[in-house]
Amino acid sequence: MAEKAILYDATKCTACRGCQVACKQWNENDEFIPTIQNGVNSTNRGSYENPIDLSPQTWLKMRFTEVEPSGGKLRWLFTRQACMHCTDAGCVRVCPNGSLYHHELGFVAYNKDTCTGCGYCIDACPFSVPRYTRNIITGFAKMDKCTFCTSQGLDRIAEGIEPACVKTCPPKALRYGNRNDLVAEAKSRVQVLKLKGYSGANLYGENELGGLHVMYILEDSPDVYGLPVDPQISGLTAAWQNVVQPVGWAAGGLMVAVLGLNWLVARRAGVNKETK
């Protein structure tokens, strides 16, 4: 089946955060809201950004970046912070029992029931997206992140409808569709932006990590938005998965083979049992 994707156009986004709300509503992710009544004083962090970070209950949030160029006018940039649904996904690589997997339409889904709560995906994600709350004593935890609206029982994609965030976006800054179509569309949009004078306009995610299933149209370099310019699977992830673990199995297998051989040879050679 043709791969699906979400295209986010930062140049159309008004940062209404409707997508944040729609995400929570559809996926039934209530958030603890700090108020004076429940004993928490709100903090002014000097930003519209809220909540301050992703959490097991917040799979999507808008990020606000203020750029003050010398002599120029202040730029207030919006971008989206959520799972990028990589083709070469660090989380899928390190997940010990396949709870994280590639959906047939390309994005990264997971089965929360089978999640062991090891947290390897959290360390392996180049965008530091997955979150969990771990009990410090028992270690019980469950990972959460954007499911591309494929959670069991809440699967919009299987029903042929767009993810909740896309559905709700008033300026149509979020689009859902066949990945190839969206790439073509995004490229022509980037051309338009360049003609309009946004010389730094670019498409983020076409080829990063084998192709992301959430792509961004940006008017400036990704690092201005707080995105990694050339996201990579960390060397540690690769070393661990592709070198250390195979070497470990080889070492264990070799040992078993040598011991088996010893057992056969030592008995055949008539090594006498010693008296105690």
Place this chain on the structure above:
Amino acid sequence: MTINKVEKYRKPIRILHWTHAFSFVILFLTGLVLFIPALGFLAEDGWTRFAHRIVAVIFVVAPVIYSILDPSALVRGLKQAFSWDKDDLSWVKAAPRYYFTGNEKGMPPQGAMNTGQKAWWLIVIIFGVMFAITGMMMWKGTASASISQWLVLIHDISLIVTGTMFLLHIYLVIFHPKMKGSWDAMASGKISVEYAKAHHGKWYNEITKGKGKGS
């Protein structure tokens, strides 16, 4: 006919050994499920991690208690693990033939631990400490992503080294026809004089020195 026996391991060290052995096996199995996708379902909901943590406490606390109760034993043990000499080299050269064919040619007399046991003991010390440090840091869980990945990597390498050598350890004691005496040493604490002379000649001479000829 009575068989003459000598004490090889005192009771406290035997208790420590079996406590540690038991906890290692549980830790080994509850850790291994994360590396075998087919068994990954056992780790669902984190029950194996919970067990891993409980047993990890025993694994770390047991040797600490032992060392506090008997600091001189700790010093002796550490010294033993780090004293290596020419005999160890000749043992390494002669051991493969001995363990496969029973031919003792070139096997030097050994101390309380032979070279192989000493290597295992050294591995237990080094990687036991690695396990404990990386394990406690992972438990705390506040390290940055890249530090966490290092912790997992070191913990995993420790598993590979100790797990592989553990197979060898079990095999030699249970299945190797020549090593049955070492089971007695750790089970009852006593080994036959004959086994002591044959396998731990240097040690046997030391403990019988000044007491006349060992029977």
